Amino acid sequence: MPAPSPAKIGLVSLGCPKALVDSERILTRLRAEGYALSRDYAGADVVVVNTCGFLDSARDESLGAIGEALAENGKVIVTGCLGAEADLIRARHPDVLAVTGPHQYEAVVDAVHQVAPPPHDPFVDLVPPEGLRLTPRHYAYLKISEGCNNTCSFCIIPQLRGRLQSRPLPQVLTEAEKLAAAGVKELLVISQDTSAYGVDLKHAATEWRGATLRTHFVDLCTVLSQLGIWVRLHYVYPYPHVDDVVPLMANDRLLPYLDIPFQHASPTVLKAMRRPANQEKMLERLRRWRALCPDLTVRSTFIVGFPGETDADFETLLAWLDEAQLERVGCFKYEPVDGAAANALPGTVPDDVKEQRWHRFMRAQRTISAARLKRRKGRTLSVLIDTVDGQGRAVGRSAADAPEIDGKVHIADAHGVKPGDLIKARIHDTDAYDLHGTPWPPRRPTLTRRPGGRR
Ligand code: SF4
Numbered sequence: 462m463p464a465p466s467p468a469k470i471g472l473v474s475l476g477c478p479k480a481l482v483d484s485e486r487i488l489t490r491l492r493a494e495g496y497a498l499s500r501d502y503a504g505a506d507v508v509v510v511n512t513c514g515f516l517d518s519a520r521d522e523s524l525g526a527i528g529e530a531l532a533e534n535g536k537v538i539v540t541g542c543l544g545a546e547a548d549l550i551r552a553r554h555p556d557v558l559a560v561t562g563p564h565q566y567e568a569v570v571d572a573v574h575q576v577a578p579p580p581h582d583p584f585v586d587l588v589p590p591e592g593l594r595l596t597p598r599h600y601a602y603l604k605i606s607e608g609c610n611n612t613c614s615f616c617i618i619p620q621l622r623g624r625l626q627s628r629p630l631p632q633v634l635t636e637a638e639k640l641a642a643a644g645v646k647e648l649l650v651i652s653q654d655t656s657a658y659g660v661d662l663k664h665a666a667t668e669w670r671g672a673t674l675r676t677h678f679v680d681l682c683t684v685l686s687q688l689g690i691w692v693r694l695h696y697v698y699p700y701p702h703v704d705d706v707v708p709l710m711a712n713d714r715l716l717p718y719l720d721i722p723f724q725h726a727s728p729t730v731l732k733a734m735r736r737p738a739n740q741e742k743m744l745e746r747l748r749r750w751r752a753l754c755p756d757l758t759v760r761s762t763f764i765v766g767f768p769g770e771t772d773a774d775f776e777t778l779l780a781w782l783d784e785a786q787l788e789r790v791g792c793f794k795y796e797p798v799d800g801a802a803a804n805a806l807p808g809t810v811p812d813d814v815k816e817q818r819w820h821r822f823m824r825a826q827r828t829i830s831a832a833r834l835k836r837r838k839g840r841t842l843s844v845l846i847d848t849v850d851g852q853g854r855a856v857g858r859s860a861a862d863a864p865e866i867d868g869k870v871h872i873a874d875a876h877g878v879k880p881g882d883l884i885k886a887r888i889h890d891t892d893a894y895d896l897h898g899t900p901w902p903p904r905r906p907t908l909t910r911r912p913g914g915r916r
Contacts, residue, residue: 468577469497471505471534473526474595476513478651478695480541480563481595482604484511487540487569489592494570494579502533506577507558509569514543514621516796527554538572540565542621563622564607592636599845599881600647600691600864601640605633605681609653610660611698613724614735614803615764615795618653625654625661630676631669634684646845646883647691649863650681656697682706686714691845693863695720699743704750711754716860719750720760726781727774730767733806744784758861760789765822766815767795769808775818779825788833789867790826794819827893834868834891841901844870844886846878857884859896868894876904 470491474484487509488498499505508530512523523543530537531554539550540561547560559572573579594601608623609616637648652658659665659676666673674680679702685692686709693716697703703719710717723743725731731738750757763782765775782790794815797804810818837859844857847864855875862868872878872886878900887901 467495467497468506468579469499469504470573470577471499471502471508471530473508473510473530475511475523475526476515476519476541478602478649479604479653480511480513482602482651483541483564483566485592485594486566487511488595490566490570491573492593496573496577496579502530505534505536507536507538507573508534509538509540509573512539512541512543514541514546515618516798518796519543524550524553527557531556536576538569538576540569545621592639596864597847597880598644599847600649601645603633603637603640603648603650604628604652605650605655605658606652606661610657611654612735612802614733614806615767615798615801617798617800620800622653625657627659627662627676629662630659630667630674630681633681634669637685637688641688641690644881645690646881647693648685648688649693649695650685651695653696654698655694656700656703678702679705682709682715691716691860693718693720695863697721699723699737699746704746707750707754707757710757717754717757718760718860718863719757720863722762724762724764725767725770725774725778726785727770727777730770730774730778733769734764734767734803740781744781747785756860758788759785760791760863760867761787762791762793763822764793764795765818766810768803768806768810770795770810770818771808775821779822782822782825782829786829786833787826788830788861789863790830791866792819792822792826830868831891831893834894834896837888837896838891839888841885841887842870842896842898844872844884844898846872846875846880846882846884848880849875849878857886868896870896870898872898872900874899874904878904 472484472488474481510527510530513519520543527537527539537557538559539557542563544560544562550560558576561568606625606627608625609619610625656678658678658681662676664675664677667676697719699721709715724734724736726740728738842859844859846855846857849855853874853876855872855878857870859870878884885901886898888896888898890897
């Protein structure tokens with residue numbers, strides 16, 4: 462008798478890369494138990510919706526996605542950040558089968574078991590050793606911890622995801638090795654607070670390949686830098702020990718890239734945000750880092766229109782930005798988040814003022830970005846190819862560009878190039894955010910020769 466076909470799981474993944482990693486873990490676990498995956502609502506026995514609940518717009522999107530899954534399929538399990546607000550979800554969508562919070566993998570899997578029992582004999586060998594991933598084959602996110610011990614007044618992540626919980630170092634390194642062995646060319650290290658890695662474990666000593674290592678950001682980066690693939694650091698809080706990884710970047714062992722969300726530059730606003738408030742010192746550190754590692758790209762995000770932000774505070778921010786000359790910058794207009802301490806602060810900034818400040822900020826940064834990119838004209842850079850259109854045009858990223866959030870390198874005459882290739886490209890032109898170039902040395906198109914014919 463043929464074996465019954467396994468139950469099929471649909472998954473809708475919303476939110477940030479950290480949520481994406483949660484989705485990958487859930488899928489990996491379910492696939493390991495023998496479940497099949499469905500690409501559409503109709504074919505799924507149950508749909509898991511992994512939600513984001515950080516901003517009001519993200520909550521609306523999540524509630525909309527739950528509604529869509531209910532309408533299309535009817536059997537829906539909700540998880541992720543918005544899952545921390547089960548009452549809200551059940552009030553809007555009483556028919557959801559279960560609601561679980563962020564990184565509650567066991568609870569999600571249990572809820573799936575209730576709706577669609579697992580096959581008796583799981584084909585564990587169907588699961589690749591590196592797990593299942595939702596990113597392209599050539600890059601992967603490596604989540605090193607959950608939660609955060611900081612108390613930024615605009616943020617409810619610590620309420621949603623709890624205090625810092627670092628994954629054990631051998632577990633993180635084993636996952637990184639498996640990903641590299643599976644052909645991943647770029648690892649994106651993520652968490653809520655990457656440079657705090659190991660604080661909760663008191664930087665416990667641990668054995669790894671015959672060496673004793675600390676569960677610490679610097680030791681983690683040192684071992685990752687030996688994998689021989691691109692390693693990019695995201696969400697780095699500027700603790701003093703971040704200085705210690707810049708030499709690894711200068712020596713081409715880690716990508717010369719630091720994603721540090723500075724959020725503002727005015728001491729008054731930073732204090733109200735409960736963030737480190739010495740941006741003068743930060744400028745000095747940036748100068749030192751760049752002297753040591755001239756190719757360093759610093760990426761950051763800022764918030765304009767935070768409660769109490771005056772014209773003078775905003776001018777301080779623009780002046781700091783001009784001094785800092787950061788390569789990659791994103792900017793958000795302040796949006797109150799339900800449950801955040803900042804909601805109680807006086808001095809709400811009117812929407813039209815927020816809007817004007819945002820435009821001025823973006824114009825200023827556009828000029829900086831264009832000037833920084835111009836310095837790359839004429840250089841030959843390593844580029845990791847993301848897409849190819851079949852007509853010799855490829856789009857990739859240099860060391861300065863993280864996927865989804867930064868600029869791109871547009872490559873013409875990229876004959877024979879495939880996604881995941883790491884090639885050299887000569888940069889001929891630059892604009893405000895992107896680079897334009899051709900492979901170096903140049904590639905010739907592959908010409909087909911018919912037997913006995915002329916090319
Ligand atoms: S460091 Fe990031 S995650 Fe932690 S409280 Fe601040 S903004 Fe939130």
